[in-house]
Amino acid sequence: MFRSEKRQPDFENLLLILQNKPAPRPVLFDFILGAQKEEFLTGDFYRRETEEDCVVTTLRAFDSAGYDFAPIVVRGLEFVRDTQMDGGAKTVSINHCGGVTDRASFDRHVWPKIENCDFSIVPRVFSVMSKGMKLIPFSVDGVLENSTRLLGYENLCYSLYDDSQLVEDVFFEVGRRIYAYYEKLTEFDEVGALLLNDDWGFISQTMIDPKYLRKLVFPWYKKIVAIAHSRGKAAILHSCGYYETILPDILEMEFDGRHSYEDKIVSVEIAYEQLQGKIAVLGGIDVGFLACATEDEVYTRCRKMLEISRDRGGYALGSGNSVPDYITNTNFAAMLKAANEKY
Amino acid sequence: MDFLNEISESLQNGLTKEVMQLVQQALDEGIPAKTILDEGLLAGMNVIGTLFKANEIYVPEVLFAARAMNMGASLLKPYLARDGVQVVGRVVIGTVQGDLHDIGKNLVKMMLEGKGIEVVDIGTDAPAAHFVQTAIQKECDIICCSALLTTTMQAMADVVCEAEKAGIRDKVKIMIGGAPVTQAYCDKIAADCYTPDAPSAAEWAASYLRNKAV
Numbered sequence: 001m002f003r004s005e006k007r008q009p010d011f012e013n014l015l016l017i018l019q020n021k022p023a024p025r026p027v028l029f030d031f032i033l034g035a036q037k038e039e040f041l042t043g044d045f046y047r048r049e050t051e052e053d054c055v056v057t058t059l060r061a062f063d064s065a066g067y068d069f070a071p072i073v074v075r076g077l078e079f080v081r082d083t084q085m086d087g088g089a090k091t092v093s094i095n096h097c098g099g100v101t102d103r104a105s106f107d108r109h110v111w112p113k114i115e116n117c118d119f120s121i122v123p124r125v126f127s128v129m130s131k132g133m134k135l136i137p138f139s140v141d142g143v144l145e146n147s148t149r150l151l152g153y154e155n156l157c158y159s160l161y162d163d164s165q166l167v168e169d170v171f172f173e174v175g176r177r178i179y180a181y182y183e184k185l186t187e188f189d190e191v192g193a194l195l196l197n198d199d200w201g202f203i204s205q206t207m208i209d210p211k212y213l214r215k216l217v218f219p220w221y222k223k224i225v226a227i228a229h230s231r232g233k234a235a236i237l238h239s240c241g242y243y244e245t246i247l248p249d250i251l252e253m254e255f256d257g258r259h260s261y262e263d264k265i266v267s268v269e270i271a272y273e274q275l276q277g278k279i280a281v282l283g284g285i286d287v288g289f290l291a292c293a294t295e296d297e298v299y300t301r302c303r304k305m306l307e308i309s310r311d312r313g314g315y316a317l318g319s320g321n322s323v324p325d326y327i328t329n330t331n332f333a334a335m336l337k338a339a340n341e342k343y
Numbered sequence: 344m345d346f347l348n349e350i351s352e353s354l355q356n357g358l359t360k361e362v363m364q365l366v367q368q369a370l371d372e373g374i375p376a377k378t379i380l381d382e383g384l385l386a387g388m389n390v391i392g393t394l395f396k397a398n399e400i401y402v403p404e405v406l407f408a409a410r411a412m413n414m415g416a417s418l419l420k421p422y423l424a425r426d427g428v429q430v431v432g433r434v435v436i437g438t439v440q441g442d443l444h445d446i447g448k449n450l451v452k453m454m455l456e457g458k459g460i461e462v463v464d465i466g467t468d469a470p471a472a473h474f475v476q477t478a479i480q481k482e483c484d485i486i487c488c489s490a491l492l493t494t495t496m497q498a499m500a501d502v503v504c505e506a507e508k509a510g511i512r513d514k515v516k517i518m519i520g521g522a523p524v525t526q527a528y529c530d531k532i533a534a535d536c537y538t539p540d541a542p543s544a545a546e547w548a549a550s551y552l553r554n555k556a557v
Contacts, residue, residue, distance in 0.1 A: 093443045157403035203522055204540050209401045288493055288523055326494050
């Protein structure tokens with residue numbers, strides 16, 4: 001265990017943060033940890049032989065690190081098969097078309113079925129975690145991401161003008177399935193919140209004009225947040241990229257927290273001053289900073305962020321995006337250490 | 344003159360058919376191809392670049408305008424060749440080795456073309472040697488490297504080293520850009536220029552090529 005025995009997980013702490021309140025001790029929030037980071041945290045318990053091994057290892061890693069929750073994805077709702085990944089690539093381009101180029105390919109497309117998702121994994125793996133923790137499920141990409149990857153980004157851009165009905169139909173087919181996925185997950189007591197992950201921007205803009213996001217994407221998230229709240233679950237947005245022009249929309253959708261900040265767009269320190277009291281700020285320590293700074297610099301920035309937010313609340317410490325393996329274990333540990341100490 | 348304004352405005356609205364019709368009409372009226380290019384198509388793309396930089400339009404609108412520009416320019420090509428019009432300059436562009444992301448690269452390519460610069464696109468996952476050999480073979484003035492990932496941007500330093508090894512470092516400028524790239528990183532690897540967005544990249548390249556030509 002990375003955390004001390006004295007630090008007992010308690011999801012209520014994260015809920016306080018999501019209500020923009022202070023918590024009695026620092027709270028951590030992250031979304032995805034690299035495999036080496038999970039190995040660092042789980043030691044002899046590290047397993048990746050089966051899909052369920054991977055899920056259990058993630059749960060153990062988050063428990064060990066001192067988080068009050070663990071993220072989980074229920075497989076079965078994959079919209080796009082990564083053929084670039086099949087070729088050994090470590091990343092994929094969203095310009096790499098997922099097979100829907102026109103009406104004919106749309107009509108032929110085989111859509112994933114919600115029945116293919118094995119939701120029984122949720123209660124099955126829950127007992128692996130320490131008492132007090134809850135699960136926060138996410139999806140295999142969001143409405144915009146999946147629609148973009150099905151169409152290919154540039155093809156989507158052209159289709160917005162050349163064949164807007166095709167675009168609407170693709171977003172509808174993706175959106176209704178993602179809604180059904182999250183609706184099902186709100187039925188579980190083991191689930192404390194939903195993590196709605198969908199990257200809407202790049203460094204300086206949203207991926208498409210916000211008017212299209214308002215028409216094609218946001219209505220689905222408004223519905224998902226509403227069903228989450230009606231069933232007593234919090235709703236967290238993970239969305240990378242520029243967000244200033246759509247911030248009013250994010251607030252209007254009533255997300256409880258927002259995750260993903262980059263120093264090149266707006267640093268977490270500035271974002272916290274702008275958003276505090278309106279929506280919880282989660283994570284935010286820039287990935288590039290975590291990768292390049294010294295251990296002392298990481299620790300100092302993390303402690304400072306915790307001190308800034310201690311009395312006003314609404315902040316949980318974590319990476320700006322994910323914790324990839326090119327961040328050293330030493331720097332990752334420095335961030336965790338900052339939150340595992342008392343205020 | 345009205346033709347040129349109409350070409351520019353139709354291009355800004357991404358109206359490919361209208362742009363092609365207007366370009367053809369302008370040619371038929373005897374307006375020099377270079378004038379149609381500079382004061383019609385490139386003027387329209389200049390406005391697009393400015394609007395994009397100000398977040399008043401988005402990538403789809405840039406793609407639409409660029410498509411109209413390329414179609415219009417294809418009509419001008421034989422006339423420009425006949426008149427012996429030289430390109431402003433030549434750039435080799437690619438996404439560095441290990442990185443498959445191409446949207447930023449394609450945007451910069453469109454903006455460069457919108458400045459009348461010829462672009463040699465070597466695609467994604469391009470080895471450092473490919474950038475340099477293309478620059479030598481195609482006599483490029485500038486090498487443009489794109490990367491989206493902190494891990495892959497390290498390959499930009501390889502391009503700088505490769506250019507030094509090939510003895511062309513003093514003949515080409517090396518521009519870098521992409522989400523994780525910063526001015527500090529540009530300074531660290533001794534590249535020549537970092538810009539935060541596609542329009543700024545095109546403006547820097549056009550300015551450099553203009554000054555070089557003087």
